[in-house]
Amino acid sequence: MNKNTIAAAFLLCAVMLCMMWTGTSCANIIPPTGGPRDSLPPVRFTTNKITLNFDEYVQVDNPTENVVVWPNPKVQPEITSKLRTVTIKLKDTLEPNTTYTINFGRSLKDVNEGNADSAFRYVFSTGTKLDNNKLSGKVLLAQTGQVDSTLIVVLQQNLNDTAIEKLPPRYYTRVDHKGNFSFYNLPPDTFNVFAVPNDYTKRYDDSTKLFAFLGHPVYLSDTTGKVNLYAYAEFKAEEKKTGLPSTNKNVPKKGPKKIQDSTMKVTSSLENDRQDFLTNLVLSFSDTLKSYDSARFHLTDTNYVAQPGFHLLLDSTATRLALSYPWKPNTAYILRLDSNAVADSTGRILPKNDTLRFTTMRESEYGGLRLRFQNLDTALHPVLQLLQNDAIVKSVPLTSYEYYQRFVRPGEYELRLLYDTNRNGVWDPGSYKEKKQPEIVRSVTTKEGGKITVKSNLDREFNITL
Numbered sequence: 001m002n003k004n005t006i007a008a009a010f011l012l013c014a015v016m017l018c019m020m021w022t023g024t025s026c027a028n029i030i031p032p033t034g035g036p037r038d039s040l041p042p043v044r045f046t047t048n049k050i051t052l053n054f055d056e057y058v059q060v061d062n063p064t065e066n067v068v069v070w071p072n073p074k075v076q077p078e079i080t081s082k083l084r085t086v087t088i089k090l091k092d093t094l095e096p097n098t099t100y101t102i103n104f105g106r107s108l109k110d111v112n113e114g115n116a117d118s119a120f121r122y123v124f125s126t127g128t129k130l131d132n133n134k135l136s137g138k139v140l141l142a143q144t145g146q147v148d149s150t151l152i153v154v155l156q157q158n159l160n161d162t163a164i165e166k167l168p169p170r171y172y173t174r175v176d177h178k179g180n181f182s183f184y185n186l187p188p189d190t191f192n193v194f195a196v197p198n199d200y201t202k203r204y205d206d207s208t209k210l211f212a213f214l215g216h217p218v219y220l221s222d223t224t225g226k227v228n229l230y231a232y233a234e235f236k237a238e239e240k241k242t243g244l245p246s247t248n249k250n251v252p253k254k255g256p257k258k259i260q261d262s263t264m265k266v267t268s269s270l271e272n273d274r275q276d277f278l279t280n281l282v283l284s285f286s287d288t289l290k291s292y293d294s295a296r297f298h299l300t301d302t303n304y305v306a307q308p309g310f311h312l313l314l315d316s317t318a319t320r321l322a323l324s325y326p327w328k329p330n331t332a333y334i335l336r337l338d339s340n341a342v343a344d345s346t347g348r349i350l351p352k353n354d355t356l357r358f359t360t361m362r363e364s365e366y367g368g369l370r371l372r373f374q375n376l377d378t379a380l381h382p383v384l385q386l387l388q389n390d391a392i393v394k395s396v397p398l399t400s401y402e403y404y405q406r407f408v409r410p411g412e413y414e415l416r417l418l419y420d421t422n423r424n425g426v427w428d429p430g431s432y433k434e435k436k437q438p439e440i441v442r443s444v445t446t447k448e449g450g451k452i453t454v455k456s457n458l459d460r461e462f463n464i465t466l
Contacts, residue, residue: 050088050122057083057111066107070100070185071170077102088122097127101185103173123185133220135227136182139175139195139212142230142438143427144390145416147179151210151231152198155183155191159217164194164204172202190219195229204432207234213432232429232438263351264344266337270358277327277360278407280313281335287344288318296341299325302332330362366407368459369452371415373401375466383418383425385441390414395425412451415444415464 060067063079073092080087088102102122123130139151155171156163175181175195195212196204204211212229269282292312299307310325321342323335335356340349376382376398384403386394388411396403397420418427418441430438446452446462454460 048090050090050124052086052088052122054084054086058086059109059111060086060104061107061109063104063107066105068103068105068173070103070183071095071098072168072172094126097125099123099125099127099131099185099187105174121184131185131187133186133188133222133224134182134184135186135191135193135218135220135224136180137193137227137229138179139181139229139231140179141210142212142232142430142440145441145443147175147177148210148231149175149177149179150198151175151195151212152202153181153183153229154194154196154202155186156194157189157191159190159192163192164196164213166203169202174198186220188220190217192217193227193229195231208237209233211432213430215435215437230430230438230440234429234431264342264348266342266350266354268356270356273358275327275333275358275360276409277329277331278366278409280322280324281358283321283323283337285319285321285342285344287348289314289321289342290318290345292321292342293340296338297323298334298336298338299323300334300336302334304334307333327360329360332357332359363407364457365410367410367454367456369403369405369408369454370459370461371403372461372463373398373403373466374464376401381420381423383420385416385418387414387416388412397423397425408454410454410456412453414451415446416441417444417466 058081060079060081064076067077067079069077073090075091077091078089080089086108094100100123104120104122108120125131135155137153139148139153140146141148152169152172152174154164154169156167157170158167171183171186171191173181173183193214194204195210196202197209210231210233212231214227214229218224218227265286267284269280269284275281292314294312297310297312299310301307307325310323313322313324314320315322327333335358337350337354337356339351339353343349371384378399378401382398384394384396384398385392386408393409393413394405395418396405398417419439420426421439422428427441428439430436444464444466446464448462452460452462
């Protein structure tokens, strides 16, 4: 069923509806983009049943989930399909002088080919005119610059700050796979604009949820421009539960004691006894550590000459110790741990002294990377992020239009820019209570597009236009 066929069916349906209701109820069918404009003047809508007739067999796929009604009724309509007919039974009392829109989205399909058209919506008014204001925009995840198509955009006519927390949405719509959203046939009124998960409440009732808010109310008119929303989760679930930030390095998380064997185990981040000379050596323990003694960690060369100047840092889980040291390329080291170098909450220590022998990588095993940025605004305090498998492997503040790193591990990297408002080097979420927007991260692509590839013993150069 192509768009022209659907458009013709919509217009035919509008004429039939007006003939059926003979002046007591009429509605405008809004055809897909490209269809002719319906010129039938609306009159007061008073019926509670709408019948749409098509020239092909159609079906409505999961209308409870996929069909959205504006304004959002207390009781959702009953929508059924049979052969060439779609029937809408209104279960809620209609408000006077109000324009209603039934958005079928991609739920309406022809039976034979399964084609769907997301532009199909049915519009009617309980007054003498149709409202025709629009609002569109985009929702991006502030921390990554990516899209979460499960989010919905909510409009609240109640401008009280707590409305999004306490009241059900009056208007809401889904975002598409690119983060875009659109509202149609809205009244000329002022709204607050939010993005929330499409869950049962459709409200912001949990600060660990993804959430976005526009910093100012929007008055809708024919000239209303597009708006951008940046979604964030103010707290992670574990932060809200413990009251501690996840980056806290000093306080271990509390939890039930593990029931396991009495031997504490330790593993390292070494790769085939090789150490990346650009990164820390990480030791992972099988149990939560209560204490560690840096004097019982011994870093030496192969002649057992002590190599001073290393530092230990315990992570927020209290199970990983990072050993930081200015490694030299292609150099052999020995790390010895005394059995009592660490202890867990029960006083358990390592079963015996442990020794790690390893060699750092050669300079030729790395590649060089040069990035040249066009239109980079350094006043926004940009921070370049290099990612692999969605994890940040390097983060560098940019103070000029060119970045060069002599030694980069070979592989594919995704590039992002963090606009670091408070200049602390990490992304910070927003706060609706404080009316503070999150810091914004945007994806960056080269002229070649996609990820960049770094190869060993080779310098790569990329030009980036923002």
